[in-house]
Structure formats: structure tokens, C-alpha cells
Amino acid sequence: MAKIGIVGLGLIGASMGLALKKAKFAEVQIIGYDRDPEVGQRAVKFGAVDREAFSVEDLADESALVIVATPIITVEKTFAAMAPKLHAGTVVTDTASTKANVLRWASELLPRDVYFVGGHPMAGKEQTGPQAAEATLFEGRPYCIVPAVDAHPGAVSAVMGLAEAVGAAPFFIDAQEHDAYAAAISHVPLVASVALFALARNSSAWPELAAMAGTGFRDLTRLASGSPEMAHDIFSTNRDNMRHWMDRYITELLRLRDLIEGDDSQAMFRAIAEVQIQREEYLEKPPQRPLAGADMPEVPSTQSAFFSLMAGSLWTERARELTESVENRSKERQQRERLRRRE
Amino acid sequence: MAKIGIVGLGLIGASMGLALKKAKFAEVQIIGYDRDPEVGQRAVKFGAVDREAFSVEDLADESALVIVATPIITVEKTFAAMAPKLHAGTVVTDTASTKANVLRWASELLPRDVYFVGGHPMAGKEQTGPQAAEATLFEGRPYCIVPAVDAHPGAVSAVMGLAEAVGAAPFFIDAQEHDAYAAAISHVPLVASVALFALARNSSAWPELAAMAGTGFRDLTRLASGSPEMAHDIFSTNRDNMRHWMDRYITELLRLRDLIEGDDSQAMFRAIAEVQIQREEYLEKPPQRPLAGADMPEVPSTQSAFFSLMAGSLWTERARELTESVENRSKERQQRERLRRRE
Numbered sequence: 001m002a003k004i005g006i007v008g009l010g011l012i013g014a015s016m017g018l019a020l021k022k023a024k025f026a027e028v029q030i031i032g033y034d035r036d037p038e039v040g041q042r043a044v045k046f047g048a049v050d051r052e053a054f055s056v057e058d059l060a061d062e063s064a065l066v067i068v069a070t071p072i073i074t075v076e077k078t079f080a081a082m083a084p085k086l087h088a089g090t091v092v093t094d095t096a097s098t099k100a101n102v103l104r105w106a107s108e109l110l111p112r113d114v115y116f117v118g119g120h121p122m123a124g125k126e127q128t129g130p131q132a133a134e135a136t137l138f139e140g141r142p143y144c145i146v147p148a149v150d151a152h153p154g155a156v157s158a159v160m161g162l163a164e165a166v167g168a169a170p171f172f173i174d175a176q177e178h179d180a181y182a183a184a185i186s187h188v189p190l191v192a193s194v195a196l197f198a199l200a201r202n203s204s205a206w207p208e209l210a211a212m213a214g215t216g217f218r219d220l221t222r223l224a225s226g227s228p229e230m231a232h233d234i235f236s237t238n239r240d241n242m243r244h245w246m247d248r249y250i251t252e253l254l255r256l257r258d259l260i261e262g263d264d265s266q267a268m269f270r271a272i273a274e275v276q277i278q279r280e281e282y283l284e285k286p287p288q289r290p291l292a293g294a295d296m297p298e299v300p301s302t303q304s305a306f307f308s309l310m311a312g313s314l315w316t317e318r319a320r321e322l323t324e325s326v327e328n329r330s331k332e333r334q335q336r337e338r339l340r341r342r343e
Numbered sequence: 344m345a346k347i348g349i350v351g352l353g354l355i356g357a358s359m360g361l362a363l364k365k366a367k368f369a370e371v372q373i374i375g376y377d378r379d380p381e382v383g384q385r386a387v388k389f390g391a392v393d394r395e396a397f398s399v400e401d402l403a404d405e406s407a408l409v410i411v412a413t414p415i416i417t418v419e420k421t422f423a424a425m426a427p428k429l430h431a432g433t434v435v436t437d438t439a440s441t442k443a444n445v446l447r448w449a450s451e452l453l454p455r456d457v458y459f460v461g462g463h464p465m466a467g468k469e470q471t472g473p474q475a476a477e478a479t480l481f482e483g484r485p486y487c488i489v490p491a492v493d494a495h496p497g498a499v500s501a502v503m504g505l506a507e508a509v510g511a512a513p514f515f516i517d518a519q520e521h522d523a524y525a526a527a528i529s530h531v532p533l534v535a536s537v538a539l540f541a542l543a544r545n546s547s548a549w550p551e552l553a554a555m556a557g558t559g560f561r562d563l564t565r566l567a568s569g570s571p572e573m574a575h576d577i578f579s580t581n582r583d584n585m586r587h588w589m590d591r592y593i594t595e596l597l598r599l600r601d602l603i604e605g606d607d608s609q610a611m612f613r614a615i616a617e618v619q620i621q622r623e624e625y626l627e628k629p630p631q632r633p634l635a636g637a638d639m640p641e642v643p644s645t646q647s648a649f650f651s652l653m654a655g656s657l658w659t660e661r662a663r664e665l666t667e668s669v670e671n672r673s674k675e676r677q678q679r680e681r682l683r684r685r686e
Contacts, residue, residue, distance in 0.1 A: 122557040142555055171554060178555075184543055185552045189563040191603070192535050194618050195595040199588070200527055201621050202595075209528045210625060211514060211632040212485055212521075214465040219562050220532045221622060228616035228654075229661055235603040235611060245542070246600040250593055252538040252545075257589040260534070260578040268578060273571035275537050278544050279564060282553060289554040311571075318572055 001029050005063030007056055007078055009034040009043035011124065012095050013069030014133035017048035019166035022135040033059045043130040060085040065158065067119075068094040072233035075102055079109040088113035091155045093162065095119055097182060097230070098237040099146045099175040107148060115155030118146035118175065121168055122186070126225040136167065143168035146175050171289070183241035187234055188249050191242075193223035194231075266315050273311035344372050348406030350399055350421055352377040352386035354467065355438050356412030357476035360391035362509035365478040376402045386473040403428040408501065410462075411437040415576035418445055422452040431456035434498045436505065438462055440525060440573070441580040442489045442518040450491060458498030461489030461518065464511055465529070469568040479510065486511035489518050514632070526584035530577055531592050534585075536566035537574075609658050616654035 004020060006013045009032045017030050032049030033056050034040040040052045053059035060066060060082035068078050075096055086092070092114055096102050099118045106116035123141040125132065143163035147156045163170035173181070200209045200217070235242055259268040347363060349356045352375045360373050375392030376399050377383040383395045396402035403409060403425035411421050418439055429435070435457055439445050442461045449459040466484040468475065486506035490499045506513035516524070543552045543560070578585055602611040 122555055124557070124559075141557065144555065173551070173555075177548075177551065181548060181551050181555050184546065184548075185556050185560050188542070189539055189559050191596065191599050192539055193563060194615060195592060195599055196532055196535055197622050198599075198618050199531070199592050199595050201618070201625070203527065205520075205524060205527075207630040207632045208516070208520065208524050210630050212465055212487065212516075212524050213528050214467070214484065216467075216532050216566055217528050219565060220536060222562060223559055224618050225622045225626070226619070228612060228619045228657065231615045232608070232612040232661075236608055239604060242603050243600065246596065246603070249538060249542050250596055250600075252542050253534065253589065253593055253596075256534050256538055256541075257586065257593075260585050260589070261582060265575070265579055269571060269575040272537060272574045275541050275544070275567050276569070276571045279540050279568045282544070283568070287550040287553050289550045314571065318575075 001027050002065075003029045003031055003063045005053065005059040005066045006030065006032045006049060007034075007059060007066065007068045007082075008070035008074070009039050009048060009130050010069065011128050011130070011132050011137075012121070013067070014043045014046065014048035014130035015123075015135070015137040016067055016069060016095070016121075016166060017043065018046070018133055018135035019138055020162075021047065023165045025165070031059055031062060039130060043133075046130050046133065048130055048133055056081050057085045060090075061087070064090060065162070066090065066092045067162070068092065068096075071229055072096040072098060072102070072237055076105045076109070079105050083109050083111060083114075086111060086114045090114050091158045092116045093119045093159045095121055097186070097234045099144070099178045099182075101237045103146065103148055103175045115152040116148065117151055117155050117159040118144075118148075119159055119163065120144040120146065120178065120182070121163070121166070123168070124226070126222065128227050138163075139167035141168050143170045144173050144178055145170050146173055146178055148175075179238050180241045180244075183238055183245040184248075187238060187242060188245045190223045190226065190231060190234075191246065192249065193221050197221040197224040266319070269315050269318065270311040273314045277311060277314075344370050345408075346372045346374055346406045348396065348402040348409045349373065349375045349392060350377075350402060350409065350411045350425075351413035351417070352382050352391060352473050353412065354471050354473070354475050354480075355464070356410070357386045357389065357391035357473035358466075358478070358480040359410055359412060359438070359464075359509060360386065361389070361476055361478035362481055363505075364390065366508045368508070374402055374405060382473060386476075389473050389476065391473055391476055399424045400428045403433075404430070407433060408505070409433065409435045410505070411435065411439075414572055415439040415441060415445070415580055419448045419452070422448050426452050426454060426457075429454060429457045433457050434501045435459045436462045436502045438464055440529070440577045442487070442521045442525075444580045446489065446491055446518045458495040459491065460494055460498050460502040461487075461491075462502055462506065463487040463489065463521065463525070464506070464509070466511070467569075469565065471570050481506075482510035484511050486513045487516050487521055488513050489516055489521055491518075522581050523584045523587075526581055526588040527591075530581060530585060531588045533566045533569065533574060533577075534589065535592065536564050540564040540567040609662070612658050612661065613654040616657045620654060 030049045031053045032043050033053045043049050070078050094102050110116050121138050121143045123137050160170045259271050373392045374396045375386050376396045386392050413421050437445055453459055464481050464486045466480050503513045602614050
């Protein structure tokens with residue numbers, strides 16, 4: 001019977017197990033290993049894996065496909081421990097949130113005849129551990145497939161098949177691009193969320209602030225409740241990209257702060273309205289991703305022009321409303337007076 | 344029959360109407376006015392008001408309690424239009440997101456014998472207009488009650504009763520404090536959300552970023568889909584507080600950026616872990632707000648010490664895990680070999 005081995009049975013590893021079992025492959029056994037025996041037993045109890053392996057080496061020895069779902073920083077040691085036991089032709093993948101380091105470790109530590117293809121399912125939640133796992137965690141979510149330049153085509157297909165089996169939408173991306181884009185779309189939002197909570201929490205007015213907090217504050221600080229271990233590993237393996245995108249984020253905030261402070265009310269309105277229009281468009285009709293390997297296109301100038309136009313006409317309408325409402329009201333009053341006189 | 348008049352029948356005004364009707368006061372009629380006749384008709388159709396008033400002046404003339412739920416910038420003109428028609432003893436309140444300007448306008452424009460008490464229900468959503476209104480929008484939400492220093496006690500009770508009638512939890516706050524705290528807990532998160540979306544959307548890699556976006560990005564940019572008119576009005580009536588809190592937010596981001604960039608992995612981990620522990624505590628046991636008028640207490644040093652301690656011991660655990668896992672694995676391997684030899 002073919003065996004799929006999952007190393008690390010936390011939220012992601014256990015959810016992979018549940019999703020694979022839901023896919024009901026005949027003749028496939030799912031074995032798991034976690035360095036914490038309690039976590040391993042819980043994963044068996046929740047049905048995330050069929051059984052536990054005695055050790056990570058045994059798991060490597062038995063499996064035709066290995067999914068490494070440990071914390072990022074532990075991936076290196078896991079590769080080193082598995083290496084002597086992996087058989088030729090075994091496919092190894094991972095689920096880590098940063099990819100450049102993982103690909104480097106794979107190329108340094110795994111045997112030549114073992115096929116590694118990086119993976120990153122874009123799914124998660126604040127709760128951790130196998131008890132938080134869900135068979136549907138990856139459904140409809142993007143799943144980054146990150147092959148090394150010399151990756152074996154059959155192994156790439158296998159990992160793509162794995163992504164599809166758990167209900168995700170696989171797409172190819174280069175490791176350097178992945179880490180840069182993940183910083184922008186996922187890791188900077190995490191820092192933004194942590195900073196928003198710290199801002200309020202560290203204020204001496206915190207009891208008042210907490211009393212006034214609405215759903216917006218709660219939603220925007222949600223990511224600050226995620227695992228600090230995971231955040232630590234992400235940041236320490238993606239420093240250059242974090243610096244770049246954090247600086248861009250701060251520049252964007254300074255631009256908005258200056259617009260809010262400034263005297264050009266129209267420019268401030270247009271900047272906010274443009275973003276609002278663009279986000280609605282994104283929700284209704286997400287942009288088509290260019291083919292993998294194609295050069296990144298600049299944002300089409302016709303589109304920018306369109307958004308600017310839309311925001312501008314919204315402002316015109318608003319300015320008219322603001323200035324005309326007094327006139328209208330007085331006209332309306334006059335008209336009403338006329339109507340009354342006629343009655 | 345006593346009449347409650349609602350000026351402005353958008354999301355908040357219409358939700359107030361629905362919530363008041365749900366409260367089923369005997370002998371109370373709810374009348375409404377919106378400068379957009381279509382919005383007014385829709386509010387009647389959805390049952391948010393019993394009928395439309397012919398004009399804002401008529402509404403002022405008829406009502407014992409007036410709720411002004413127009414955009415902030417329109418509140419001034421609405422007060423001016425209502426002033427000549429309001430009867431002595433009428434209670435006027437509003438629902439605007441900033442309060443210092445509104446209280447100033449009330450004191451300048453409303454007659455002395457009309458009782459104004461500011462209000463701000465901390466509830467909302469991205470959708471606008473009476474079609475998005477909900478009778479339960481305010482249920483369990485904080486509702487700021489902002490009386491002027493010379494406010495009439497009976498009027499204050501009436502507005503407090505209104506907040507309770509719509510299911511909200513009223514609490515008193517001074518206008519200056521309200522605007523400062525709302526900037527920190529509500530308006531800076533809005534800018535943070537707009538900036539996060541703009542950061543990704545303005546990148547030439549936007550199609551890739553959009554393809555990789557998970558639920559975190561969607562949740563954190565949700566506020567960017569709110570009404571740009573409302574955002575404009577909030578920012579332009581709360582500039583000083585926005586500057587102050589935006590600068591503090593940027594300082595917080597720079598602190599985190601430096602920790603991420605720096606060499607002290609433990610300090611970075613502790614900073615994130617401390618926020619995570621504090622947020623869990625906030626969700627489980629929100630801080631008790633001090634009595635209104637009491638001096639704001641500094642965050643108790645015993646608490647800070649507690650969080651620091653917790654984050655520190657988490658790190659010790661993590662550091663041990665990271666360094667010991669290799670040793671453990673080799674010990675485990677030796678033990679296994681011994682077991683095998685015995686078999």
C-alpha cells in the first residue's frame with residue numbers, strides 16, 4: 001500500500017491529512033509524525049492520519065510522498081534527519097510560508113535521487129494544533145507550487161495533484177517571487193495587524209479604547225492572534241523582502257497621512273475613492289494572472305485612467321451635493337411656501 | 344402621537360428606524376427624511392420609517408426627538424435648516440463618527456431651548472443605503488453618548504434610552520476624548536486598511552499578488568471598501584487626532600520593522616508573542632473601563648511585567664526546542680537501535 005507521510009501534525013499537517021482522507025484514495029495509507037507525542041496522538045484520534053510513525057526516519061523510510069509541515073525553522077533539521085532514509089524516487093514537498101530557504105535546504109540536504117518540489121497552501125487560521133484542523137481548510141484556496149529549476153516533471157505533477165486533491169487551486173511560482181509577493185500580500189498585513197493592536201494596547205487610554213472598539217478593530221487585529229512562533233520564523237527567513245515591503249507600506253501611509261493633513265480635500269477624497277473602486281473591482285473580477293514565466297506587465301494605463309476618472313466624477317458629485325444642499329433647501333422651502341399659498 | 348424624526352435614511356438612519364420599530368414602542372411614530380427622494384422611498388418600503396416628512400423643516404416641526412444620521416459634513420447644514428422649526432424641549436441627537444465639530448455646530452446653530460446630546464453608535468458595515476439596514480445592527484455594540492457640559496439631564500437620559508432601545512450599550516465620553524480615541528481605534532485602522540490595499544494594487548505585480556491573496560489580505564483590506572464620502576468627512580473633521588495617531592502607528596511599524604531586520608531574534612519573538620498574549624487576554628477578559636471623569640490610569644506595571652514574563656518563557660521554550668531537536672533525534676535514534684538489537 002502506498003504511503004503518504006506527514007511530518008508535523010499541527011493545523012496545516014493535520015488538515016492535509018483530513019483533506020487527503022476526505023479525497024478517499026484507494027490503497028493509500030497516511031502516516032504521521034510529530035516531535036510532540038501528544039500532538040501525534042491527538043492527530044490519530046481526530047482521524048488526520050491512519051497511524052503514527054515511530055520516528056521521522058521511519059516515516060522517511062516508508063513513504064512514497066513526504067509532506068513536511070513543521071515550523072519553517074525546523075524544516076532544515078527535518079530534511080537532514082530524513083535524508084539517509086529516503087528512497088530513490090520519493091517525492092518530498094513542504095508547506096512553509098517562505099520558500100527560498102526551504103529550496104536551498106532541499107538542494108543541500110536531500111539526496112539527488114529524491115525529488116523535492118516546494119509548496120505553500122495559502123490558508124490558515126489563528127487556532128493551532130490538530131484539534132483546529134479542517135478537511136476543508138484548503139478548499140478553493142491558492143496553493144503555490146515552487147519547483148527548483150531542475151525539478152523532476154513527474155514530481156511537479158505529483159505535488160500539483162496533491163494540491164488538487166485537498167481542494168486547492170495550484171499555481172506555479174518562482175521561490176524568489178513567492179517570498180517577495182508573500183511579504184506584500186501576507187506578511188506585511190500581519191505586521192500591520194500586530195502594530196494596530198500594540199498601538200491601542202500600549203496607550204494609557206486602553207480601557208477606553210477597548211470599550212469603544214467595534215468590529216473593524218477586531219477584524220483588523222485578528223492576525224495578531226496568530227502563532228508568534230510562525231510569525232518569528234516567517235520574518236527571520238524573509239528579512240530583505242520584509243524590509244522592502246514594510247518601507248513601501250510606511251511610504252503609502254505617509255502619503256495618506258499627508259493627504260489627510262493637507263488642504264486639498266478633493267485630492268484626499270479621490271485617493272480614498274480610487275482605492276474603494278479598485279477593491280470593488282477586485283472582489284467582482286479579480287485580475288487575470290499572466291502566464292508563468294511571462295514578464296510582469298505594468299498596470300495598464302487605460303485602467304489607471306479609468307479609476308482616476310471614476311474617483312474624479314464621484315468627487316464632482318459630492319462637491320455639488322455639499323454646495324448645493326443649502327441652495328436646494330432654500331429653493332425647496334420657497335416651492336413649499338408656494339404650494340401652501342395655493343392650498 | 345409622539346414622533347421620532349430621522350434625518351438621513353442611509354445605513355445608520357434606516358437601521359435606527361428598524362431597531363426602534365423592533366422595540367415596539369406604543370404610541371410612537373417614526374418619520375424620516377432624506378435629501379434623495381429615492382432613498383426616502385426605499386426606507387419606507389423596507390419599513391425603516393412609518394412615513395416620509397415633506398422636508399427636513401417639517402420633520403423638525405413635528406418631532407419630539409430628532410436623530411440626525413446624515414454624512415458628518417451635512418450635519419451643520421441640517422442643524423441650520425431645522426433650527427427655526429424646532430420646538431422648545433425637543434431633544435436632538437446625531438450619529439456622526441466625529442463629535443467635536445458636531446457639538447460646536449449644535450451650540451452655534453440650535454436654539455437654547457432645544458436639547459442636544461451627541462451620539463455615536465460604534466457599528467457599521469461596508470454596504471450603504473437603506474437596503475443594507477438591519478434592525479440588529481447596534482445590538483451589543485458600544486454607543487458613545489457625548490453630552491455638552493451644559494446638557495439637560497433629561498435629554499441625556501432620553502438619548503441613553505434611545506441607545507438601549509436599539510440594543511446598544513451606552514457609555515459617556517467627552518467629545519475631545521471621543522475624537523482622539525475614535526482616531527486610534529477606528530479611523531487609523533481604516534487608513535491602515537486603505538494603505539494595505541493600495542500597496543498591493545499599485546504594484547506592477549498586482550495580478551500575481553491577487554492570485555496569492557488569502558483570507559488575511561481580504562479581511563485586513565475590508566475597511567477600504569467602505570464609503571469614501573464617510574472616510575473623507577471623518578478625516579477632514581478629525582485632522583489633529585489623525586496626525587497624532589497616524590504618527591504613532593508609523594512609529595509602531597518602524598519599531599517592528601527594526602526588530603524584524605535586527606539580529607536579536609529573541610527580542611523580535613518576544614515583541615510579537617507579547618501582543619498575541621495581550622490580544623487573547625483582551626478577547627477573553629476585556630479591560631474594565633474606569634469611571635467617566637476619572638483620570639486615565641497608566642497601564643498597571645504588574646500587568647506589563649506579567650506579559651513580558653509570559654513572552655519570555657515562551658521564547659525559552661522555543662529556543663530549547665530549536666536547539667534540542669537535533670540532540671533528541673540522535674538520542675532517539677540510538678535508543679531505537681538498541682531496541683532493534685534486543686529484538
